[in-house]
Amino acid sequence: MTSYLDHGAATPVRASALEALVGASATSGNPASVHGAGRAARRLVEDAREQVAAALGARPGEVVWTSGGTESDNLAVLGLYRAARRTDPTRTRLLISAVEHHAVLEPARWLAAHEGAQLTELPVDGDGVLDVDVLNAQLARGGVAAVSVMWANNEVGALQPLEAVVSAAARHGVPVHADAVQAVGQVPVDLASSGLAALSVSGHKVGGPQGTGALLLRRGVALDAVQHGGGQERGLRPGSVAVAPVVGFAVAVAEAVGQQPEQAVRLAALRDELVTRVLATVPAARLTGPSDGPRRLPGNAHLMIDGCSGEDLLLLLDAAGIAASTGSACQAGVARTSHVLAAMGVDEEHSGALRLTLGHTSTRADVEALVDVLPGVVARARNVRQAGAA
Amino acid sequence: MRVLAALSGGVDSAVAAARAVDAGHEVVGVHMALSRTPAAERTGSRGCCSIEDASDARRAADVLGIPFYVWDLSQTFEQTVVADFLAEYAAGRTPNPCVRCNEHVKFATLLDRALDLGFDAVCTGHYARLEHGDDGRATLRRAVCSPKDQSYVLAVSGPQRLAHAMFPLGDVPTKDEVRAEAAARGLRVAAKPDSYDICFVADGDTGGFLRGRLGSRPGDVVDRDGTVLGSHEGAYTFTVGQRRGLHLGRPAPDGRPRYVLGIEPVANTVVVGPIEALAVTAVRAGDVIWFDDVADGARCTAQVRAHGRDVRVRVRLADGLTVVLEDGDQLHGVAAGQSLVLYDGDRVLAQATIEGTTGPGAASGVASSALTAGTAAR
Incomplete structure (x- = not known):
């Protein structure tokens, strides 16, 4: 019996999405072909496009299929920057928050290292929330090609003040991209009302097939393609569209968004119970990120536990049948210190990070299982002599 | 038992872990990341420090169906094994980094963390045999596959630490058999070449590495x-x-x-x-670790370098540990810093670090503290 508390990494595929995926898998036509088989495939792809557009407040023509969140983020950051700079060579600056996912951080740093971009990583407060005053000051200096600030942070669940970001950027005519990979299905996400130029979505975070995603790109926003080929997706993302995965992805997005209001309430209650009980039973543990519900993803709990390492906690929890995460990325399996926690000023030297994320299949039994084993796991992890002390 | 299997990414540790699983143990795989700046791919005959090796280790664990983690022990490795390697060469001695890695990393930092996490033993692909006594001390013996025997580099960990070790390959007759077993188990590291070079010297150029780190x-x-x-x-x-x-x-x-x-x-x-000036009649060593009681004057055999031949010696315990070669046995070019391991047959009696030697020209002063490898040659 295992309890899966890592929906932030991937959430189980929805039955409806799986059925749609399997049902469309026999489609053999290329949606770019003019014959009957092509038309049949195209029908499925365009139905899916309308489904995603309707769910996320976009027009069908604003949906660009990708292979997932990382590709969407790369396309947005590289594409918005290059298009802006191409039309106005003085726009060489790129503003991102310091807590962006690596899929935004790394293409931005790549532009700085290889294409002369001047990158500013904007500070966040102790909860991981962007400091809008600093953004305003940076925008006022001019020359900004693009801004990228995530909808919600993948580690500590902090929702970012996108409304303020978008209105500030709009005053300077600067397009804003948001990585909404963690947000869809958890909080309302709507391209039209957000005022964003671009928005990234990932399939496997909403219960769709792995390897699917989309970039929602507002009509009229200039974006240079990253890969070049046969002109599919209006030339923005050429390559034959993966018909069946796209169909499964659209069903998952529609269902996740449809269930979002009730899921948000249900998950927030479960999450609050989890946090309350863990803080009551585990000494020297504390919640990281915003403490008030409305400023945080409903399914996210992120804890710092003193006197142990996150790696050891994960190993012991795994052995006890609990799937959790430290929240930060790995490099060849070696846990890296979190740039998110560093930006928040959270000390990781003497504390272990533990990210517990709930999703559509989470139940009270999952929370019970965690609360049962965590005190013993923490006691054991605190007993471990730390490497390097030799 | 709960067993932590150290997986280097090579065939030996993979088969060792597989055997631990077969024996009914609850096995978890761990790959030690020892390099701060791992290369993407394996180069030459280095065995464990690239991202490719970590991937091979993960793949082996997945095939065996056991959990797998990577532990970053690069700081410990740099501070102990690499630092010792540099300091020893700088002092004119010849270190054995594999000995230091077993002493400070594998059967120290890794073992401690495993025990602290509730594991009972650490399993590795070393070629040596262990017998676990009731007194919390292990008996260490040479591997059945004598060309691969690693008891010489393992003895430094001592009987108490090795009591928590498990070497499932100690009784395999040949390395070929290990490769065949890996292939039969579907482990694709079956055909991976053996590693020989010092793992942290990227291109096998030890002299270049030392010049780079110590300066010309x-x-x-x-x-x-x-x-x-x-x-x-x-x-x-x-x-x-x-x-x-x-x-x-x-x-x-x-x-x-x-x-x-x-x-x-x-x-x-x-x-x-000339070569005859390298002849050694006695070897003095310090930091002795005893596996068994050895009396002054006892006769046994000694090994003074990795893959070296045993020589017959008589033990002197007057000032630390000195072994005097028996008539008819010869040793040449014994380097300070290497390990001295004493054996009774295939059983390890003691391990120590060589401090100096005596040549045939010297008086009976085997206990003289002035004997270093350098002065002994004068």
Whole structure:
């Protein structure tokens, strides 16, 4: 019996999405072909496009299929920057928050290292929330090609003040991209009302097939393609569209968004119970990120536990049948210190990070299982002599 | 038992872990990341430090169906094994980094963390046999596959620490059998080449690595009378007994090959001479770790270098540990810094670090504290 508390990494595929995926898998036509088989495939792809557009407040023509969140983020950051700079060579600056996912951080740093971009990583407060005053000051200096600030942070669940970001950027005519990979299905996400130029979505975070995603790109926003080929997706993302995965992805997005209001309430209650009980039973543990519900993803709990390492906690929890995460990325399996926690000023030297994320299949039994084993796991992890002390 | 299997990414540790699983143990795989800046791909015959090796280890764990983690022990490795390697060469000795890694990393930091996490033992692909006594001490024996025997580099961990070790390959007759077993189990590391070189020296160029880390330090190459024969870029790149790479322009007057007899770190000279000057009649060692009681005057065998042959010795316990070669047995070019391991048959009796040697020319002063590899050669 295992309890899966890592929906932030991937959430189980929805039955409806799986059925749609399997049902469309026999489609053999290329949606770019003019014959009957092509038309049949195209029908499925365009139905899916309308489904995603309707769910996320976009027009069908604003949906660009990708292979997932990382590709969407790369396309947005590289594409918005290059298009802006191409039309106005003085726009060489790129503003991102310091807590962006690596899929935004790394293409931005790549532009700085290889294409002369001047990158500013904007500070966040102790909860991981962007400091809008600093953004305003940076925008006022001019020359900004693009801004990228995530909808919600993948580690500590902090929702970012996108409304303020978008209105500030709009005053300077600067397009804003948001990585909404963690947000869809958890909080309302709507391209039209957000005022964003671009928005990234990932399939496997909403219960769709792995390897699917989309970039929602507002009509009229200039974006240079990253890969070049046969002109599919209006030339923005050429390559034959993966018909069946796209169909499964659209069903998952529609269902996740449809269930979002009730899921948000249900998950927030479960999450609050989890946090309350863990803080009551585990000494020297504390919640990281915003403490008030409305400023945080409903399914996210992120804890710092003193006197142990996150790696050891994960190993012991795994052995006890609990799937959790430290929240930060790995490099060849070696846990890296979190740039998110560093930006928040959270000390990781003497504390272990533990990210517990709930999703559509989470139940009270999952929370019970965690609360049962965590005190013993923490006691054991605190007993471990730390490497390097030799 | 709950067993932590150290997986290097090579075939031996993978098969060892598989055997632990077959024996009914609850096995978890761990790959030790030892390099701060791992290369993407394996190069030459290095065995464990690239991202490719970590991937091979993960794949083996997945095939075996066991959990797998990567532990970053690069800081410990740098502070112990690499630092010791540099300091020892700088001091004119010849370190064995595999010994230091077993001493400070595998059966120290890794074992401690495993025990703290609730594991009962650490399983590795080493070739050696263990017998676990009721007294919390292990008996260490040579592997059945004698060409691969690693008891020499494992003995440094001592009987108490090795009591928590598990070497499932100790009784395999040949390495080929391990490869065949890996292939039969569907482990694709079955055909991976053996590793020989020092894992943290990227291209196998130890001299270049030492020059890079210690800097160039030119000095003289001299004969036993002090006559300057040539120059070198750093005495620390030489090892007692070395013949190649001396780059002396002129041959010895008698035309015979010259060998490194000693390294003088203070004077920064390398002393060379004929092979007979490398002959050793006694070896003195410190930091002794005893596996069993050994009486003064006892007879046993000794090994003084990795893959070296056993020699018959008599034990002297007057001042630390000294072993005196029995008549008829010979040793040449014994380097300070290497391990001395004593055996009774295939059973390890003791391990110590070599401090100095005595040649046939010396008086009966085997206990003299002035005996270093360098001065002994004079």
